[in-house]
Amino acid sequence: FLSAAKVIEELGADGIDINMGCPAARVTSSCHGSALMRNPELACALVAATKDAVSIPVSVKTRLGWDTPDNLISFCTKLVEAGADALAVHGRTYTQKFSGAADWEPIYELKKSVGVPVIGNGDIFTARDAVEKIGNLDGVMVGRGTFGNPWLLRDIVDAFTTGEIHSTMDGMSFAQKIPFIIEHCELAAEVKGERRGMLEMRKHLASYVKGIEGARELRSRLVRVETIADVREILCF
Structure with a gap:
């Protein structure tokens, strides 16, 4: 240590x-x-x-x-x-x-x-969760709530700094999310290398498509990606 x-x-x-x-x-x-x-x-x-x-x-x-x-x-x-x-x-x-x-x-x-x-x-899956649970604590830590929703962190900051509770993700179509998904993959590859980065991205990619039409088929393909090119091909971007 x-x-x-x-x-x-x-x-x-x-x-x-x-x-x-x-x-x-x-x-x-x-x-x-x-x-x-x-x-x-x-x-x-x-x-x-x-x-x-x-x-x-x-x-x-x-x-x-x-x-x-x-x-x-x-x-x-x-x-x-x-x-x-x-x-x-x-x-x-x-x-x-x-x-x-x-x-x-x-x-x-x-x-x-x-x-x-x-x-x-x-x-902690929403900004409201963070506001309601902080109580006498000094902060909240977010983990699984960011899977498929990296905007949650900004939503929480906004809630604590402005008092406004909202969900950025709820106002976005899946098509609007795709450029951010690709950027997320690129950042993961930059930090971890493409092979390791895409392995770690698989769980995030599965969460990004949750609830959309055809999610099951997309998810089954996304959890096997090995390169950013694979993601682009699957998402047609």
């Missing part, structure tokens, strides 16, 4: 966010992601080592707990004592994965107990 943190800082990152929330089996099986909630000593050691290695802020993303939220406050308090500058909490436990509804109440209670910014995450 120490050497990796130094590399990240040297690359110009504004901060380092340690993932203690991922529930994927391939991650937790090696005591990473959500599994760190079951090993608070190691989790705190990772935070402390990262803080010692860099001068930029260090935050932690985690979940309510392994199977209950009972230890959320004690776990996060230890992370803060180890040096965490901010916390982001997803409103489900590890065992829930992404089932059921996110529970934000334990996150609100956590905010009352720690002296660092706390950001809530889980089931």
Whole structure:
């Protein structure tokens, strides 16, 4: 962690966010992601080592707990004592994965107990969701809600800065979205390389066509794309 943190800082990152929330089996099986909630000593050691290695802020993303939220406050308090500058909490436990509804109440209670910014995450699919759920928190984190709807981020900023709640995506036809979809693919390829970028774009492409006529056929083709040219051909752009 120490050497990796130094590399990240040297690359110009504004901060380092340690993932203690991922529930994927391939991650937790090696005591990473959500599994760190079951090993608070190691989790705190990772935070402390990262803080010692860099001068930029260090935050932690985690979940309510392994199977209950009972230890959320004690776990996060230890992370803060180890040096965490901010916390982001997803409103489900590890065992829930992404089932059921996110529970934000334990996150609100956590905010009352720690002296660092706390950001809530889980089931933010509209700007109204963000406004209604922020409560006493310092911010909201958006994940799956951006799949097929990258405009959601601007909608949320507008809601908090102007008080106007709207959905940019709802005012667009699919034809109007296509240039943005291509740009999204191009940016992914620029950052990750075309092969890796298109692999990661497949889930986004499937979400972009949700609800339109012929979505099933389009989706079945888009989840197999390997190049931007494939996307252009399928979308006739």
